Amino acid sequence: MTAPRDIHAYLAEFEDIPGTRVFTAARARQGYHLNQFAMSLMKPENRDRWKADERAYLEDWKLTAEQKQAVLDRDYNRLLDLGGNIYFMAKVFSTDGQSFLQAVSTMSGMSLEDYSAMMLAGGRSPEGLRSLKDKS
Amino acid sequence: MARITAGLTTSHIPALGAAIDLGKTAEPYWAPAFAGYEWTRAWQAGQKPDVVILVYNDHASAFDMKVIPTFAIGCADAFQPADEGWGPRPVPMVEGHPDLAWHIAQSLILDEFDMTIINEMDVDHGLTVPLSLMFGQPEAWPVKVVPIAVNVVTYPPPSGNRCWALGEAIARAVASFPDDLNVQVWGTGGMSHQLQGPRAGLINAAWDNRFMDRLEGDTQELRHIPHIEYLRETGSEGIEMVMWLVMRGALGRATRMLHRHYHVPASNTAVGHVVLEPIP
Numbered sequence: 392m393t394a395p396r397d398i399h400a401y402l403a404e405f406e407d408i409p410g411t412r413v414f415t416a417a418r419a420r421q422g423y424h425l426n427q428f429a430m431s432l433m434k435p436e437n438r439d440r441w442k443a444d445e446r447a448y449l450e451d452w453k454l455t456a457e458q459k460q461a462v463l464d465r466d467y468n469r470l471l472d473l474g475g476n477i478y479f480m481a482k483v484f485s486t487d488g489q490s491f492l493q494a495v496s497t498m499s500g501m502s503l504e505d506y507s508a509m510m511l512a513g514g515r516s517p518e519g520l521r522s523l524k525d526k527s
Numbered sequence: 528m529a530r531i532t533a534g535l536t537t538s539h540i541p542a543l544g545a546a547i548d549l550g551k552t553a554e555p556y557w558a559p560a561f562a563g564y565e566w567t568r569a570w571q572a573g574q575k576p577d578v579v580i581l582v583y584n585d586h587a588s589a590f591d592m593k594v595i596p597t598f599a600i601g602c603a604d605a606f607q608p609a610d611e612g613w614g615p616r617p618v619p620m621v622e623g624h625p626d627l628a629w630h631i632a633q634s635l636i637l638d639e640f641d642m643t644i645i646n647e648m649d650v651d652h653g654l655t656v657p658l659s660l661m662f663g664q665p666e667a668w669p670v671k672v673v674p675i676a677v678n679v680v681t682y683p684p685p686s687g688n689r690c691w692a693l694g695e696a697i698a699r700a701v702a703s704f705p706d707d708l709n710v711q712v713w714g715t716g717g718m719s720h721q722l723q724g725p726r727a728g729l730i731n732a733a734w735d736n737r738f739m740d741r742l743e744g745d746t747q748e749l750r751h752i753p754h755i756e757y758l759r760e761t762g763s764e765g766i767e768m769v770m771w772l773v774m775r776g777a778l779g780r781a782t783r784m785l786h787r788h789y790h791v792p793a794s795n796t797a798v799g800h801v802v803l804e805p806i807p
Contacts, residue, residue: 401683401754401755404755405682405755405758408726408758408759408763409725409726410724410725410726410727411721411723411724411726411758411763412723412724412763413682413758413763414680414681414682415682416681416682419592419681423592426587426591426592427591427592427593429587430587430591430592432612433588433609433610433611433612434610435610435614438612467723468724468725471723471724476587476680476681477722477723477764478586478587478680479587479591479592481586481587481611481612482587482611482612485611485612485613486612486613488613490542490545490794491541491542491722491794491795492542492794492795495722495723495727495728495795496727498723498724498725498727499724499725499726499727499728500725506727506728509728510728510730510791510792510794510795511792513730513732513791513792514719514728514729514730514732514791514792514797515721515726515727515728515729515730516729516730516731517729517731517734517759517760520726520729521759521760522759
């Protein structure tokens with residue numbers, strides 16, 4: 392069986408993965424308006440309004456002050472902590488003309504050059520990054 | 528009678544689509560990623576499938592946070608490429624097969640898979656990049672497509688076991704469709720990748736290759752991998768590989784591997800691609 396017997400144990404394991412925010416129901420609830428705001432940038436007319444005045448555009452959305460500031464700062468790790476999902480946040484960085492590689496590198500704490508070089512060399516090894524408690 | 532003649536899996540990385548759209552596939556960075564698809568493109572020309580049942584996930588394009596279907600089936604006449612934030616990809620409209628799709632939808636629900644039926648939706652890179660990888664840049668896609676969208680974004684996604692069982696049910700549904708159709712099932716997404724947080728860029732080639740090994744033959748080990756293993760071993764977005772198991776389930780008891788390709792990197796991701804045929 393792959394079915395977890397205990398939903399609490401199932402969810403708790405997600406918090407044991409280093410450097411990772413799994414998009415759980417709790418995060419989906421916290422980030423609902425943040426993600427729906429990002430989704431609105433799928434429409435070209437909305438992208439034009441957003442680019443013209445980001446702060447004014449955000450006034451139409453029920454985001455917390457922290458979420459608004461993190462959007463304006465393009466602080467994607469912070470946005471994930473505040474309930475953002477990467478595929479929704481992608482609407483923001485795509486509107487900025489950033490690729491996934493560029494945007495994702497900003498979350499890794501590495502320069503784009505170093506991150507790109509790591510990917511070309513085979514990516515980041517999972518060794519030591521599987522579990523916080525097991526240090527494996 | 529409709530019949531499933533082959534199954535394949537492939538990553539659906541948006542940057543692969545962009546490289547095709549912008550004519551960059553021969554550049555040194557991209558050439559090795561695309562080289563592994565040349566065999567398949569030649570093979571497809573001989574196969575001439577009528578319909579592809581294409582298992583993919585929507586990436587906040589057709590579905591936002593308002594509605595999150597675990598398993599959805601596209602029953603429309605046609606699906607337009609989605610505008611994902613930089614305008615729609617310059618690829619043909621995707622033609623559906625509403626007769627087969629509705630037949631599968633009804634059959635699956637009677638088979639106790641409670642599908643969401645979609646009559647209008649745009650399709651994003653998850654569906655159009657695999658078509659581009661197999662068929663290049665034609666005026667019109669040479670196949671009709673029945674989209675099967677799986678939620679792998681908001682937790683919990685379906686288990687690997689459930690995805691495999693859905694594939695088995697799809698095979699039963701196809702076998703009871705009266706028209707003579709050559710049907711392929713494609714499972715897309717993966718392989719290892721993590722697009723978020725300080726662990727971004729994680730790649731696990733050893734795990735990915737063991738996963739591909741077990742798509743061949745009659746082993747059913749893959750259906751029992753828990754979500755936490757995908758997350759720890761293959762990165763937060765590696766969970767997309769459960770969609771490959773829908774394809775594997777649809778091929779039945781055993782498979783023969785016709786082609787296999789693995790390359791790192793394409794953007795943030797490991798590219799994996801296999802072609803399988805069912806052994807009755």
